[in-house]
Amino acid sequence: MAAALQTLGGGIGITLHWIAFTPTIEQQATEEQKKKWLKLAQDVAIVGAYAQTEMGHGTFVRGLETTATYDPSTQEFVINSPTLTSTKWWPGGLGKTANHATVMAQLYTRGKCYGPHNFMVQIRSLENHQPCPGVTLGDIGPKMESNGNDNGFARFDHVRIPRENMLMKFARVEADGTYVQPPSSKLAYSNMVYLRGTFVMSAAQALASATTIAVRYSCVRRQSEMKPGEPEPQILEYQTQQYKLFPQLAAAYAFWFASWFMTQQHGSITGSMEKGDMSGLAELHALSAGLKSYTTAVTARGIDVCRMACGGHGYSHASGLPALFGGAAALCTAEGENTVMMLQTARYLVKCFAQSQAGKRLTGTVAYLSAVQPSPVAGNRNMSDLGTLVAAFQHRAARMVRHAAMQMQGEMQKGKAREDAWNSCSVLLIKAAEAHVHSFVVRNFAETVQTVEVDESVRAVLTSLCQLYSLYGITEHAGDFLKDGYLTGRDIDAASSHLSAMLARVRPDAVALVDAFDLHDKILRSVLGRYDGRVYEHLYEWAKKSPLNKSEVHESYYKYLQPFLKSNRAKL
Ligand SMILES: CCCCCCCC/C=C\CCCCCCCC(=O)SCCNC(=O)CCNC(=O)[C@H](O)C(C)(C)COP(=O)(O)OP(=O)(O)OC[C@H]1O[C@@H](n2cnc3c(N)ncnc32)[C@H](O)[C@@H]1OP(=O)(O)O
Numbered sequence: 001m002a003a004a005l006q007t008l009g010g011g012i013g014i015t016l017h018w019i020a021f022t023p024t025i026e027q028q029a030t031e032e033q034k035k036k037w038l039k040l041a042q043d044v045a046i047v048g049a050y051a052q053t054e055m056g057h058g059t060f061v062r063g064l065e066t067t068a069t070y071d072p073s074t075q076e077f078v079i080n081s082p083t084l085t086s087t088k089w090w091p092g093g094l095g096k097t098a099n100h101a102t103v104m105a106q107l108y109t110r111g112k113c114y115g116p117h118n119f120m121v122q123i124r125s126l127e128n129h130q131p132c133p134g135v136t137l138g139d140i141g142p143k144m145e146s147n148g149n150d151n152g153f154a155r156f157d158h159v160r161i162p163r164e165n166m167l168m169k170f171a172r173v174e175a176d177g178t179y180v181q182p183p184s185s186k187l188a189y190s191n192m193v194y195l196r197g198t199f200v201m202s203a204a205q206a207l208a209s210a211t212t213i214a215v216r217y218s219c220v221r222r223q224s225e226m227k228p229g230e231p232e233p234q235i236l237e238y239q240t241q242q243y244k245l246f247p248q249l250a251a252a253y254a255f256w257f258a259s260w261f262m263t264q265q266h267g268s269i270t271g272s273m274e275k276g277d278m279s280g281l282a283e284l285h286a287l288s289a290g291l292k293s294y295t296t297a298v299t300a301r302g303i304d305v306c307r308m309a310c311g312g313h314g315y316s317h318a319s320g321l322p323a324l325f326g327g328a329a330a331l332c333t334a335e336g337e338n339t340v341m342m343l344q345t346a347r348y349l350v351k352c353f354a355q356s357q358a359g360k361r362l363t364g365t366v367a368y369l370s371a372v373q374p375s376p377v378a379g380n381r382n383m384s385d386l387g388t389l390v391a392a393f394q395h396r397a398a399r400m401v402r403h404a405a406m407q408m409q410g411e412m413q414k415g416k417a418r419e420d421a422w423n424s425c426s427v428l429l430i431k432a433a434e435a436h437v438h439s440f441v442v443r444n445f446a447e448t449v450q451t452v453e454v455d456e457s458v459r460a461v462l463t464s465l466c467q468l469y470s471l472y473g474i475t476e477h478a479g480d481f482l483k484d485g486y487l488t489g490r491d492i493d494a495a496s497s498h499l500s501a502m503l504a505r506v507r508p509d510a511v512a513l514v515d516a517f518d519l520h521d522k523i524l525r526s527v528l529g530r531y532d533g534r535v536y537e538h539l540y541e542w543a544k545k546s547p548l549n550k551s552e553v554h555e556s557y558y559k560y561l562q563p564f565l566k567s568n569r570a571k572l
């Protein structure tokens, strides 16, 4: 339905209705309010946008300028866009599709500001879809990709909504204007945590799509001579092609398993929060922010590697890879810009490190921080053993977290304010947080392949893939592992040769591993990745449908080229 609307309309998109607007009602509305709006949203009797970001603020939610001022005389909130930069800007579906929006605005009551809260605002008439009085709407214009989605803008000129339109599951405003505190001010951000968690699966699916396309095409495409006089080989026979594609394929599986963990964690922690136990919220936020940032960044880069591995046809929209890349690039910015999200994870790690220094036993995804010994125990390690690889990644992360935290402590001891010390160490902090998330993904991948209920022959293939993913990470970041002597040069050489062996071992199963994603041609939308492998015939058919081929001589010849040629010939 959503996809149909998105393709049919060519300018409307209800993606955000499903992934942001409806979940916000589910997570932030009272039972009363759900009775009023949730079924309408689920049945698409209303279409909604999630209107938080403004022209002037996206990351800094506490800096949003839209206001919601409570008027006790009428028991209404007045929604207003006081400045140009307060214009809501970017929300998907806001331009032309949505007739409702959850609007994040600074809540004012009795002259005091209580920070950003969500409000349900009808923005278009249900009769004729015209903007409601006081509401100005429009599309923000063409983007890098996803132009089927009308990311829009909205301005509110003192628009009045009933008090009951404030989503009041956590915080409330009583009829007389009294503000009732939520258990945590961050619960207003809970849907962002949820959405970031879903991005991990979006990244896995996107990387799975890209590797399916590139691996299948690399079995169809024959090019060059590996040995003089021999037939042109499949390009997947080249080790360099395997080195490009198989780490991306392994990452797709790693992220797929990481998203299982994320979903399970989100469910159990929000379950406890429903019972008033907020203790897991900080870890959930740090994990979802870090995983979202890490997986979307690796995915965007990985899709472009797949695109380049397909040569010229990879650059054609026929391959489906440019659109995939554009979508993945969007997820690096949307739902929390990646740098900012990784800094949130770093903030949590620094806090946990301080707690472990004070003797607290850490648990959950940071437990390893207190378990890992600072002084490395060098020695010939078995670089094909998953336990050894996991321990190496945890040691690397613990060392980098400790280094960044100690660096920050040092800056503060020199008299720097905490915020300045934070800023001057933020590159170290980002790298430490990335190493932490990377070690989580490796550990989770290893634990999943060892416990998932599959046939032993399948487990053997998944284990090779997990080794490949880990060895690739070690060789790509060798310096981090060598720095304190935890790994030696010999270990890194061993890792490189094991990696080469893994490339050769994965090769015979590569097509089966991408087929296992079970992505239908209609989902892949790629001539190169077709299940039947009939690339060339369909590439020709695809090209013939290009609008430029509607006429043999394009009108631009008569308008521009013909007079231009004529005048140049006249000068000869
Ligand atoms: C792979 C591709 C496949 C194809 C895809 C298909 C097509 C794709 C194309 C197109 C569709 C894309 C889909 C679009 C969807 C996107 C929708 C949106 O974008 S909706 C807007 C999102 N906006 C943000 O996420 C704002 C980000 N900013 C923030 O969240 C905050 O401002 C933040 C966290 C950066 C700072 O918030 P502070 O300033 O209030 O908090 P501080 O001062 O940093 O920290 C205070 C305490 O609060 C905690 N905290 C912060 N946020 C928290 C949270 N969410 N939950 C729990 N605690 C939190 C912190 O951990 C900290 O805790 P202690 O004090 O250390 O204990």
Ligand SMILES: Cc1cc2nc3c(=O)[nH]c(=O)nc-3n(C[C@H](O)[C@H](O)[C@H](O)COP(=O)(O)OP(=O)(O)OC[C@H]3O[C@@H](n4cnc5c(N)ncnc54)[C@H](O)[C@@H]3O)c2cc1C
Pocket: 016, 020, 050, 051, 052, 053, 056, 057, 058, 059, 060, 089, 090, 091, 092, 146, 151, 330, 333, 334, 335, 336, 337, 338, 339, 340, 343
């Ligand atoms: C495809 C797409 C769909 C979107 N859909 C929606 C939607 O449906 N609803 C919605 O509300 N929003 C939506 N957004 C907006 C999105 O949430 C914001 O773009 C995002 O939160 C980033 O905020 P920003 O654009 O203000 O970037 P900024 O925060 O201005 O980032 C610009 C640069 O500043 C850096 N920076 C900012 N703060 C810090 C900091 N504290 N420390 C270090 N560096 C910092 C960033 O790292 C980045 O490099 C969408 C965006 C895109 C691209």
